[in-house]
Amino acid sequence: MNFISVRTRTAAPAGSPARRRPLAAAVLVALALPGLAYGQTAKEKELEARVAQLEAMVQQLVAQQQQQQSQIAEVKTAQVAAPAAAPVAAAGKPGIQSTPITPGANPGTRFSYGGFIKLDGSVTRTNDGDIADGSVGRLFYVPKAIPVGGGGSKEGGTDTDMGANFSRFWFAADTDLDSGDKLKAYLEFDLFGGGSTAFTGNEIATNTYALTLRQAYVTWNNWLAGQAWSNFQDTAALPDTVDFLGPTEGTVFVRQAQLRYTKGPWSFSIENPETVYTPFRGNMAQVAGDDGTAPDLTARYTAKGDWGHFGVGVLARQLKYQNGTANDSNTGYGVSVSGKLNVGKNDDLRYMVTAGSGIGRYVGLALNNDAVLDASGDLENIDLISGFVGWRHVFSPKLRTNLFYSRAEYDNDTALTGLGITRSAQSAHLNLIYSPLPKLDVGAELIWGKRELENGDSGELNRLQTHVKYSF
Numbered sequence: 164m165n166f167i168s169v170r171t172r173t174a175a176p177a178g179s180p181a182r183r184r185p186l187a188a189a190v191l192v193a194l195a196l197p198g199l200a201y202g203q204t205a206k207e208k209e210l211e212a213r214v215a216q217l218e219a220m221v222q223q224l225v226a227q228q229q230q231q232q233s234q235i236a237e238v239k240t241a242q243v244a245a246p247a248a249a250p251v252a253a254a255g256k257p258g259i260q261s262t263p264i265t266p267g268a269n270p271g272t273r274f275s276y277g278g279f280i281k282l283d284g285s286v287t288r289t290n291d292g293d294i295a296d297g298s299v300g301r302l303f304y305v306p307k308a309i310p311v312g313g314g315g316s317k318e319g320g321t322d323t324d325m326g327a328n329f330s331r332f333w334f335a336a337d338t339d340l341d342s343g344d345k346l347k348a349y350l351e352f353d354l355f356g357g358g359s360t361a362f363t364g365n366e367i368a369t370n371t372y373a374l375t376l377r378q379a380y381v382t383w384n385n386w387l388a389g390q391a392w393s394n395f396q397d398t399a400a401l402p403d404t405v406d407f408l409g410p411t412e413g414t415v416f417v418r419q420a421q422l423r424y425t426k427g428p429w430s431f432s433i434e435n436p437e438t439v440y441t442p443f444r445g446n447m448a449q450v451a452g453d454d455g456t457a458p459d460l461t462a463r464y465t466a467k468g469d470w471g472h473f474g475v476g477v478l479a480r481q482l483k484y485q486n487g488t489a490n491d492s493n494t495g496y497g498v499s500v501s502g503k504l505n506v507g508k509n510d511d512l513r514y515m516v517t518a519g520s521g522i523g524r525y526v527g528l529a530l531n532n533d534a535v536l537d538a539s540g541d542l543e544n545i546d547l548i549s550g551f552v553g554w555r556h557v558f559s560p561k562l563r564t565n566l567f568y569s570r571a572e573y574d575n576d577t578a579l580t581g582l583g584i585t586r587s588a589q590s591a592h593l594n595l596i597y598s599p600l601p602k603l604d605v606g607a608e609l610i611w612g613k614r615e616l617e618n619g620d621s622g623e624l625n626r627l628q629t630h631v632k633y634s635f
Contacts, residue, residue: 269340269346271338271339272336273336273337275335275337276333276334277333278331278332278634279331280330280632280633281329281331281632282325283303283324283325283326283327283329283407283628283629284324284325284629285302285626285629286322286323286626287321287625288319288625288626289310289319289320289623289624289625291312291319291620291622292312292320292622293310293319293322294308294309294322297366301322302324302328303329303408304409304411304610304612304628305411305528306412306571306590306612306614307528307529307585307614309588309612309613309623311615311616311620311622312622327354328353328355328356329355330353331352331354332353333349333378334350335347335348336348345384349379349380349382349389350378350379352374352376352377354372354374354375355375356374356375376390378391378392378418385425385426386422387424387425388421388422388423389420389421390418390421391418392418393415393418393419393432393434393525394432394462395415395417395434395476395478395497395499395525396414396476397415397463397501397502397515399472400472400501400502400515401414401513402551402553402565402592403563403596404594405606405607405629406592406610409567409592410567410569410592411527411528411590412526412527412569412570412588412589412590413515413526413527414515414526414551415476415515415517415525415526417524417525419435419437421435428464428465428466429462429463429464430465431460431462432461433458433459434458434459434461436455436457436481437451437452438452438453438455438482438524438534439451439452439524439529440452440534440535440536441536441545443535443579445536445581446580446582447585449532452482452483453483453490454483455480455492456481457480457481460479461478462477463475470504470505472502472503473500473502475499475500476498477497478498478499478525480494480495480496481495482521482542484536484542490540491541492542493521493543493544495521495533496519496521498518499515500515500517501514502514509556510555511554512552512555513552513554514550515551518548518549519546520546520547521533521544521545522547523547526547527549530571530573530585531545531547533545546573547571547572549570550569550570550571551569551570553568554567560598561598562598563596564593564594564596565592565593565594566592566593567591568589568590568591568592569589569591569592570589571588571589572586572587582616582617582618583616583617584617585615585616586615586617587615588614588615589613590610590613592608593609594606594608595607595608602635603631604631604634605630605631605632606629607627607629608627608629609625609628610625610626610627610628611623611624612624
């Protein structure tokens with residue numbers, strides 16, 4: 164039997180020509196020398212069969228390795244050439260990036276931003292005095308700013324005002340945690356921070372206005388903590404207005420710090436306490452008293468449906484006054500019924516009726532006070548009843564109109580307050596709003612307002628309020 168010596172070489176990589184050459188040589192030898200097979204024993208034949216089997220297995224492994232390397236190269240080439248996939252938006256929602264904008268945000272937080280740019284222009288006529296330039300009464304309808312003095316002995320005035328300081332913007336961050344908890348943060352601002360100081364500018368040149376915080380709160384599932392609209396207020400019932408607020412004297416309107424819990428149609432809150440009172444015989448003077456010990460308590464029930472919504476809110480609060488050694492406290496309470504009733508496809512009715520004792524700062528932008536001090540320094544509540552009713556009609560998707568009336572009346576003890584305090588206020592509004600493009604409103608509103616004092620004096624306001632508003 165002949166033996167062929169084989170020189171040992173350094174192993175080459177699998178699949179290389181160097182690794183395949185000995186196998187090919189062995190095959191050639193087997194083909195060229197078939198006669199050698201006749202002299203082989205049975206054991207040698209078995210050995211040759213095993214070698215052939217191993218050779219076939221090696222060739223198969225080499226082919227598989229080459230195929231895998233080719234596939235990996237193709238994937239890498241595609242990854243380099245293809246752009247990064249954009250996040251897929253949920254149905255009906257805009258696409259929002261999937262990674263946090265801020266490094267400290269929870270994973271998967273969704274950020275959003277919105278607001279509006281609003282130009283207001285108005286011409287105001289009063290018959291019993293002039294509204295001070297730069298005051299809030301010149302910018303939107305504030306019933307307690309209607310001048311009243313001397314039964315018409317003062318000359319009225321006509322003023323034109325323009326400004327963009329009611330423009331507004333907000334930020335929100337929403338997170339759905341793996342635990343199923345839902346978190347939300349919300350910040351809202353406008354530019355109604357005043358514009359008549361040396362630091363913020365004035366109407367002479369720059370018309371610069373300061374940033375104003377409106378709302379700032381966080382929600383966790385059913386809980387809300389922060390500054391928001393009072394739970395005693397029903398913002399969904401407010402009319403569609405050109406003026407900043409509209410039926411001011413008949414509206415509950417307060418934003419303040421609170422802790423609120425909502426479950427289905429029910430909501431409950433504890434809110435920041437603040438007592439405003441009239442000094443003894445102080446007439447229209449308004450003093451912010453001690454904050455008190457107990458927070459204001461509210462509860463609200465709201466029913467909703469295709470027909471609209473209906474809500475009832477109740478308020479209970481502690482009134483407290485403290486001035487040196489003199490102090491006193493009392494209890495205030497109120498109830499507010501409000502809602503919106505859809506009448507047909509193009510019409511709806513909106514309304515609110517509020518009654519109570521010691522809740523003056525919650526109604527009509529504090530048109531009157533919560534209480535009055537008597538001669539002994541004790542607090543006596545001021546009772547009130549207020550409300551509004553409005554009708555909205557949609558002529559077409561681009562044109563709509565609103566007509567509403569608002570009124571508030573107060574039960575003052577004139578022996579304590581004096582005769583120069585507001586007894587009632589009322590207003591009527593008619594507007595027309597045109598939307599030539601989506602989210603763009605051009606509107607005009609006629610406003611008539613009247614304020615009457617306990618001594619019988621009254622003053623009237625007539626105003627044409629206009630705006631151009633683009634929401635985004």
